[in-house]
Amino acid sequence: MALQIVYLPLQLAILLTMAPLINGIIKKIKAFTQKRKGPPLLQQYYDFIKLWHKTPVVSKTTSAFFLMTPYVVFAASLAAGLLVPAYYAIAPDNFPADAIVMVSLLALGRFFMMAAALDPASAFGGMGSSREAMISALIEPSILVCLFTAGIASGSTDIPLIFSAAAMGKISLLTPFGFVTFLAIFTAFFAETARIPVDDPATHLELTMVHEAMVLEYSGRHLLLMEYGAAIKQLILLMLMAGLFLPFGFYSMAVALLVFPLKILLLAVLVAIAEVATVKLRLFSVPNLAAIAFIMSVLGFLQFFMSGESHG
Amino acid sequence: MIGITAKGLLESALGLYFAAAIVSLVFQKQPKAGVAACNMLCMVASVCCGAGALMVLLARAPLAGYSGFQFAVPFVAVSLQMDKLSAFFVLCLAVVVFCVSLYAMGYTRRVISQRSNGVYGFLYGLFIISLLWVLTAENTLFFYIAWEMMSVLSFFMVAWHADKAENKKAATTYIIMTHLAAAFLLAAFLMLYQHTGSFSVFADSSGMSAEVKNIVFLFFIVGFGTKAGILPFHIWLPYAYPAAPGSISALMSAIMSKTAVYGVVRFVFFNLEIGQTWWGALLLIMGLLSAVLGSAYAFVQTDIKRLLAYSSIDNIGIVFMGLGISAMSHTAGNHTGAFIGMVASLFHSFNHALFKGSLFLSAASVETAAKTRDMNRLGGLIKTMPRTGVLLLCGGLSVAALIPFNGFVSEWMTYRAIFTAVTIQSEGLNILYLVAIAGLAMTGALAVAAYVKLFGIVFLGKPRSAQAEEASEVSPAMIVANGLLTAMCLMVGVFPVTIIQIISKIAMDLYPSNPMIPVQTSSWYQPVSFTVSVDKIAPLLAIFALISILTVTILLILPLAKNRPVRRCVTWDCGYPKLTPSMQYSATGFSKPIVIVLRMVFRPLRKKTVTGSHPYHPQGIDYDTAAYSFVETNLYKPFTRAVYSAANRMQSIVQTGSVRRYLGYIFFLLLLLMAYNRMVP
Numbered sequence: 001m002a003l004q005i006v007y008l009p010l011q012l013a014i015l016l017t018m019a020p021l022i023n024g025i026i027k028k029i030k031a032f033t034q035k036r037k038g039p040p041l042l043q044q045y046y047d048f049i050k051l052w053h054k055t056p057v058v059s060k061t062t063s064a065f066f067l068m069t070p071y072v073v074f075a076a077s078l079a080a081g082l083l084v085p086a087y088y089a090i091a092p093d094n095f096p097a098d099a100i101v102m103v104s105l106l107a108l109g110r111f112f113m114m115a116a117a118l119d120p121a122s123a124f125g126g127m128g129s130s131r132e133a134m135i136s137a138l139i140e141p142s143i144l145v146c147l148f149t150a151g152i153a154s155g156s157t158d159i160p161l162i163f164s165a166a167a168m169g170k171i172s173l174l175t176p177f178g179f180v181t182f183l184a185i186f187t188a189f190f191a192e193t194a195r196i197p198v199d200d201p202a203t204h205l206e207l208t209m210v211h212e213a214m215v216l217e218y219s220g221r222h223l224l225l226m227e228y229g230a231a232i233k234q235l236i237l238l239m240l241m242a243g244l245f246l247p248f249g250f251y252s253m254a255v256a257l258l259v260f261p262l263k264i265l266l267l268a269v270l271v272a273i274a275e276v277a278t279v280k281l282r283l284f285s286v287p288n289l290a291a292i293a294f295i296m297s298v299l300g301f302l303q304f305f306m307s308g309e310s311h312g
Numbered sequence: 313m314i315g316i317t318a319k320g321l322l323e324s325a326l327g328l329y330f331a332a333a334i335v336s337l338v339f340q341k342q343p344k345a346g347v348a349a350c351n352m353l354c355m356v357a358s359v360c361c362g363a364g365a366l367m368v369l370l371a372r373a374p375l376a377g378y379s380g381f382q383f384a385v386p387f388v389a390v391s392l393q394m395d396k397l398s399a400f401f402v403l404c405l406a407v408v409v410f411c412v413s414l415y416a417m418g419y420t421r422r423v424i425s426q427r428s429n430g431v432y433g434f435l436y437g438l439f440i441i442s443l444l445w446v447l448t449a450e451n452t453l454f455f456y457i458a459w460e461m462m463s464v465l466s467f468f469m470v471a472w473h474a475d476k477a478e479n480k481k482a483a484t485t486y487i488i489m490t491h492l493a494a495a496f497l498l499a500a501f502l503m504l505y506q507h508t509g510s511f512s513v514f515a516d517s518s519g520m521s522a523e524v525k526n527i528v529f530l531f532f533i534v535g536f537g538t539k540a541g542i543l544p545f546h547i548w549l550p551y552a553y554p555a556a557p558g559s560i561s562a563l564m565s566a567i568m569s570k571t572a573v574y575g576v577v578r579f580v581f582f583n584l585e586i587g588q589t590w591w592g593a594l595l596l597i598m599g600l601l602s603a604v605l606g607s608a609y610a611f612v613q614t615d616i617k618r619l620l621a622y623s624s625i626d627n628i629g630i631v632f633m634g635l636g637i638s639a640m641s642h643t644a645g646n647h648t649g650a651f652i653g654m655v656a657s658l659f660h661s662f663n664h665a666l667f668k669g670s671l672f673l674s675a676a677s678v679e680t681a682a683k684t685r686d687m688n689r690l691g692g693l694i695k696t697m698p699r700t701g702v703l704l705l706c707g708g709l710s711v712a713a714l715i716p717f718n719g720f721v722s723e724w725m726t727y728r729a730i731f732t733a734v735t736i737q738s739e740g741l742n743i744l745y746l747v748a749i750a751g752l753a754m755t756g757a758l759a760v761a762a763y764v765k766l767f768g769i770v771f772l773g774k775p776r777s778a779q780a781e782e783a784s785e786v787s788p789a790m791i792v793a794n795g796l797l798t799a800m801c802l803m804v805g806v807f808p809v810t811i812i813q814i815i816s817k818i819a820m821d822l823y824p825s826n827p828m829i830p831v832q833t834s835s836w837y838q839p840v841s842f843t844v845s846v847d848k849i850a851p852l853l854a855i856f857a858l859i860s861i862l863t864v865t866i867l868l869i870l871p872l873a874k875n876r877p878v879r880r881c882v883t884w885d886c887g888y889p890k891l892t893p894s895m896q897y898s899a900t901g902f903s904k905p906i907v908i909v910l911r912m913v914f915r916p917l918r919k920k921t922v923t924g925s926h927p928y929h930p931q932g933i934d935y936d937t938a939a940y941s942f943v944e945t946n947l948y949k950p951f952t953r954a955v956y957s958a959a960n961r962m963q964s965i966v967q968t969g970s971v972r973r974y975l976g977y978i979f980f981l982l983l984l985l986m987a988y989n990r991m992v993p
Contacts, residue, residue, distance in 0.1 A: 055876045059883040061774055063694045065705075067878070071865055079857040100727050101715070101854045108714045108858075111760050118768035118897065121692075122885040126897020129768065133611070133761035134905035137754060144727075144753035145746065152734055157727075204886070217884055220876070221869060287909050294750070301746050 007091055008082070015081040018261075019231035020044035022238065022268050029272035044231070048224055056220030062119040069116035070218065070225035076109035077229040081236045084243065087256050088163050097159045099147045103140075106192075106233060110136060113226070117214040127206070128213025131283060135198060135210065138290035139191040145297040146185050149177065149304055150244055163243040167250035177307060181300035182245050187293040189241070189271065191286070193234040197278040198286055208280055238267045318371075318394060321364030322402075322448065328357035329441045336433025343429040347420045350433035354413035354440065361444065362406030368399035369814050393450040393513070396818045397582070401447045401574045404662055407800065408566045408669045409440055411793045415673050416559045418789030419680065432472070432557075439465040439563070446571045452501040452511050459497065459571075463490040463539075466568065469560040470552045482551035489548045493538035500531035500579075517584055525587050532579050533594070540572035541625045542632055543602045547944045550609075553621035554685065558676020561617060565624045566669035573631055573661050581654070581822055586639045593744060596636025600751045602629030607758035608910060611765065612903040612939055616675045616685045619766055620668065623711060626755055627664045631657045633748060634726050640741060641733045647823055649733035654819040656725035659812060663718040663804065667710035670797035674704040677790055678770060681783040687899035689777040690770045697785045699795075701771040706798045708763030710805070713756055716855040718804040724851070726752065758906075765902050774893040806855055900937065907939060914939040 024041040031038020040046075058067065083097035083105075091097075114132055117125035151157040154165030165171060172178045191198045194211035204212055215226045242263040249255035281289060332353035339346030394402065416436070420429060442465055445458035467490075471483035501511075507524055508515040517525070538545040553561045576595075586592060606626030613619040634657025641649030677700045678693065679685050694701040710717035713724075727749070734745045775781040785791075804811055883891055907914050916939045924931035 052872070053876075056878050057881050057884075058878045060880050061692075061883055063698075063772065065694065065772065071862055074865060075858055075861040078861050079854060082857050083854070096851075096853050098724070098851075100724055101851050104713065104715055104720055104724075104851075105854060105858070107712070107756070107760055108709075111709065111712060111714060111764055114761070114764040115768040115772065118764075119772040120883040120885070121773040121893065121896040122883045122891060123895050123897065124885060126902060129764065130897060130902045130905050133764065133902070134909055137757040137761060137906065138909070140757040141750035141753040145750055148731065148734075148746075148749050151731060157731060216886070221872060225865075283905070284908060298746065298750075302743075305742055 007085070007087075011082055011086060012078070014086050014260075015078060015232055015235060018264065019228065019235040020048060022235055022264070023231060025265065025268045026272040026275065029269060030276055033276045048228065051220060051224040051227075054220040056218070056222050058219075058222075059120040059217055061121045062116075062217075066116050066119040066217075067222070069112045070222040070229070072112045073109040073229040074225040074232075076105045076112075077232040077236070080105035080109075081232050081239075083159055084236050084239050085160055085163065086239055086260055087253060088160055088167070088243075088250055091160045095158075095160050099151065099157045099159050099162070100144075102159065102236070103143065103147070106236075109229060109233070113214050117217075120217045122217065124206070124209065124213045124216050128210055128216070131210045132214060135191050135286055135290070138287055139188050139293065142184050142188045142290065142293040142297045143192070145294070145301055146181050146188070149181055149297070149301045152301075153177075153304060159240075159243075163247065164250070166244050167247040171244055173245050175307065177300045177303035178245065180296050180303060182241070184293050184296035184300060185237075185241055185244075186270075186274075187289065187296065189237050190274070191290065191293075192237060193230070195271070196275045197281045197289065200280050235264075238264055238271075241267055318364040318367040318399075321360045321367070322392065322394060322444075325357045325361035325364065325406075326441060326444060328353050328360065329437050329444070331437075332357065333434045333437025333441075336437065337430045340428060340430030346433060347429055348417060350437065351413040351417045351420075354437065355410050357440075358406040358410035358413065361402055362410070365394065365399040365403040365406060368394050369396055369403065369817070390454055391450040392445070392448040394448050396814075396821060397574070397578060398447050400658065400662070400814065400818055401570055402444065404570060404665045405440075405443055405447065405567050408563065408665050408797070411669060411797045412559045412563050412566075412673070413793075414796070415562075415676075415790050415793035418787035418793075419557075419559055419676060435465055435468050436560075439469065439560075443567055443571060447574055450513050452504065452513055452515075455513065456494070456498055456501055460494055462568065462571070463487070463494060466556070466560070466564055469564075470556045472557055472560075473555065478551070479555040482548075482555035486548045486552040489538055489545070493535045493545065495535075496531045497535035497575075500528045500535065503528050503531070504583075513578065513583070515583065520584075522587055525584055529580060529584060529587070529591055532576065532584075533598075536572040536575040536579075537598065538572075540569050540576075540628045540632070541602070542598050542628060543605060543625070544943050544947055546602065546606075546625050547941060547948055549625060550618050550621045550941070553624070553672075554615055554617035558672065558679060561620075562669045562672035562676070565620070565672055566665040569624060569628050570661050570665055573628070573635075573657075576632075576635060577654075577658070581635075581639070586642050589640060589643045589741070592636045592639030592641075592643060593741070594636070595632050595639055596744060596748060599629045599632030599634075599636055600748055602626065603633060603755040604629075604751045604758075605913065607755040607762060608906070608913060609941070611758050611762040612907055612914065614687050614899040616678060616687060616766065616770065617672070619687075619762060620671050620675055623671075623759065623762060624664075624668055626759060627660065627668065627711070630723065630726060630752070630755070631660050631664070633657070633752070634660060634729055637726075637729045637733050637745075637748070640744075641729075642823070644733075644741070646733060649729060651816075651819050651823055652725065652732050653729040654822060655812065655815050656722060656729045658815045658818065659725060659808070660722035662811060662815075663710070663722045663801070666797055666801050666804065667707050667717070667719060670703060670794055670801065671707040671711065673790070673794045673797070674700055674707060677786045677794065678704075678783075680790075681786055682779050684777070684779050687766070687769050690775070690780045691773045691777075691893065691896070692771070692775040693780060693783055694771040696783050697771075699785060699791050701767075703791070703794045703798050704771065705767050706801065708767050710798075710801045712760040712763050714760070715851055715858065716802065716805050718801045718808065720851065721805060721808045723752070723756065761906070765899060769897070769899050769902060773896045776893050776896075776898070806852070913942065915942055 021041070023044045028038050028041055080102045083102045085091040110132070114129040117129045147157070150162050150171055153170045154162045156162070173182055190196070194201055199210040200208040201212065203209070211230065215223065218226050246263045249259035332350045335353060336346050336350035339349060420432065439462065442458050442462040446455060446462055449455035449458055467483060467487045470486055471479065474480045474483060503524065504515060504517065505511055507520045508517050534545065541549040553565060556564060580586070603626050606622050606629055610619050610622035610626060613622060634653050638650045638653030638657065641653055678690070681697055682690055682693065684690065706717065710719040713719040730745050730748050734742055882889070885891055907916050916937055919936040921934040922930045923934070
């Protein structure tokens with residue numbers, strides 16, 4: 001019980017400190033495969049500190065909504081992060097952290113980001129918004145079907161309960177349905193976090209912008225909050241995958257402390273390898289990718305009922 | 313309390329609405345006084361019937377049926393009743409009518425001033441009376457009469473601006489479809505009478521055979537589905553809702569579609585009692601198709617009210633999905649799922665009335681201020697109409713089912729209903745539930761996109777036309793009325809427990825044999841647990857986390873903001889200096905990616921003509937794109953074409969205009985009837 005009071009500060013600390021590190025790791029691996037040294041691992045932190053000190057330049061065309069959006073995006077991401085416990089052992093009892101609430105909080109951030117992109121009256125913002133509308137409409141079904149499959153396997157859509165069911169072996173990468181569901185969530189990850197093959201986070205070319213187009217007009221502390229929100233969202237999805245499919249060291253706090261960063265590191269390496277191994281898809285080939293993710297999630301759902309898991 | 317009963321309140325509400333209608337006619341020559349008096353009487357009447365409904369809902373016993381007065385026509389009694397189900401929808405009606413009447417005080421004078429305000433108010437009062445009668449009728453024939461009255465009065469409202477061709481088409485489509493649907497309803501009621509022997513709404517239908525029940529169910533679905541706007545009976549809705557005046561569209565979308573939901577719940581669930589699994593599956597599939605296609609079509613619209621109309625189809629689809637899940641769970645023996653499904657769908661109806669009412673009122677405000685509904689001509693309105701902008705934003709957040717508004721809680725409950733319904737036994741049905749989850753997720757994402765488009769293109773950015781530049785904020789009555797509905801959306805979103813407890817009582821009436829539902833009604837702020845697991849109802853933790861993080865972040869940044877205030881400059885746009893309003897995304901362009909991806913559904917037509925001496929040096933490009941409703945083209949147009957061609961042929965063969973031939977028809981028919989009479993004793 002005493003440990004549970006530590007949950008909130010520990011979770012906040014993990015989210016805020018580890019989120020920028022993921023981008024650094026992925027960039028280092030990408031640079032390594034391209035025979036470059038790449039930026040330092042802590043570059044994202046340096047960028048954030050720099051942005052903190054800069055004066056934001058805001059367009060005259062925009063309204064208070066534009067200024068409000070970075071705060072809402074950041075708060076929504078962080079609030080969603082509080083619902084995905086990194087260390088289950090210290091999650092409070094009866095913790096109402098429903099998976100659908102988490103998805104809805106991330107959707108709140110997305111709503112504000114998409115709408116605020118239209119405020120500066122530039123062509124880039126509308127472009128990013130309309131593309132994001134298309135991509136999110138096609139990816140959301142896969143994510144929700146996967147979460148539902150995990151929920152059915154564990155008997156509830158509560159995230160801590162799903163994680164504990166995974167630890168008990170009800171959801172495992174070694175089973176067919178677990179593996180296919182992992183592939184589906186992994187594919188959807190790239191759409192949600194705007195990575196290759198859906199969107200290129202390192203470029204500002206019109207052809208390749210979705211997320212970058214929406215944050216184009218932000219600068220200074222506003223850009224800091226938007227980027228931080230995106231990084232936290234990425235970390236949340238990685239934590240979700242880690243909790244669902246790599247539930248080692250679940251019950252003992254000491255082991256978990258050691259193993260959690262390794263899990264996240266492993267998943268980040270996987271993401272980087274996948275990014276390096278593919279190219280950015282043409283925009284209207286993204287529906288094909290979304291269809292693949294959806295079919296895999298449906299297969300996972302059906303597989304759960306076909307195999308002996310549902311009767312075990 | 314000197315004998316204030318629910319019955320008394322309901323009767324006084326009806327009387328006051330009638331008085332409002334008459335007063336409006338009387339003060340025809342003084343529009344200001346007439347409008348104010350009519351709407352204030354309506355507001356008082358709404359308070360009365362709302363209070364009456366609350367009395368019934370919070371009390372133990374329902375209001376028993378009673379007769380107002382008997383007509384000379386046999387079998388038809390003006391008898392009213394208000395049990396918990398009716399009271400719930402009457403409460404819904406009271407809240408929305410109160411706000412719409414307040415809105416109309418500011419709106420009517422500016423818009424209806426060309427025509428007669430008096431007649432408008434008269435029709436309005438009678439329309440509300442017909443809505444109340446539909447919800448509280450105890451006699452099915454009286455229900456039918458009130459239903460027809462409701463349809464005809466709303467037809468007059470839809471046809472109010474019939475000088476425009478599109479409105480004429482809208483009104484014609486509406487009246488024909490709703491009348492056809494009402495015919496199905498009448499057939500169903502008559503069949504019910506034939507097999508149960510009574511015209512009461514509470515008739516006991518356990519004696520009916522399964523085949524008859526199936527037919528009656530299908531007739532009810534056609535009849536109520538048309539009014540609710542469920543695929544494939546929805547085609548009148550996107551034309552009729554935009555054509556009606558602003559406050560009437562709000563009333564139609566918020567309340568009239570709920571009468572259809574009330575009808576389905578009353579007659580199919582309470583009366584007929586779900587017989588077979590395919591009933592629930594049909595409801596679920598129709599709801600799912602309406603939800604997905606409704607939100608997809610909503611996203612591609614460029615007319616504000618048509619977007620809201622398709623979005624209504626979407627939300628009523630979600631309500632029907634809940635009903636379908638409830639029915640399917642009931643037949644599978646899963647009482648928890650049935651209970652949660654019913655509560656989710658009734659709650660979503662209530663929420664939809666609130667936020668759709670608010671959205672249509674905002675749309676009417678925009679139309680009044682900017683004189684246009686075309687999103688391609690609007691933009692930047694948040695600078696000149698900030699309050700309406702905030703209200704539209706909140707309404708949009710509610711529809712998109714985002715925390716902390718009410719749309720989220722009911723959609724969350726629908727997800728949970730599906731989750732509870734997926735059991736190990738019903739293996740074949742699980743595929744249907746899987747499709748339902750995927751469909752609900754897709755419609756959620758499309759709804760977010762549609763309302764981002766609505767808010768972003770209309771209110772943000774730069775004005776795309778002179779009309780948008782000259783728009784100014786609307787009158788305070790309109791803002792306050794809209795604000796009331798929006799505030800209720802927020803309140804229900806943060807504290808949904810009271811409403812859910814009320815709805816639970818209704819669902820318990822329906823599924824009384826529920827041993828495992830401990831509806832713990834502890835304190836008003838405590839979440840209600842439906843099952844024995846740890847699921848909670850209200851996303852209070854999430855809202856609390858969101859607000860506290862926001863506050864802390866703003867407090868942390870405040871000192872920094874003082875040192876480094878924001879510097880204003882032109883939009884960067886990657887360095888392009890001369891941005892014009894036409895360079896921002898238009899409403900059509902915003903939805904283009906989805907139109908391309910879903911082109912099998914939308915079948916877009918595109919016409920591009922390039923003028924100029926040489927194709928490489930164009931002088932101008934004329935680009936025309938249109939997407940049309942495939943249900944209308946492939947289902948209804950062939951049918952109407954067949955009817956027209958049959959009628960034309962009939963005209964040349966049968967209806968020749970010759971009196972002698974007509975006399976011959978009469979003579980022949982008489983002979984036939986006499987022979988029939990002789991043969992059949």
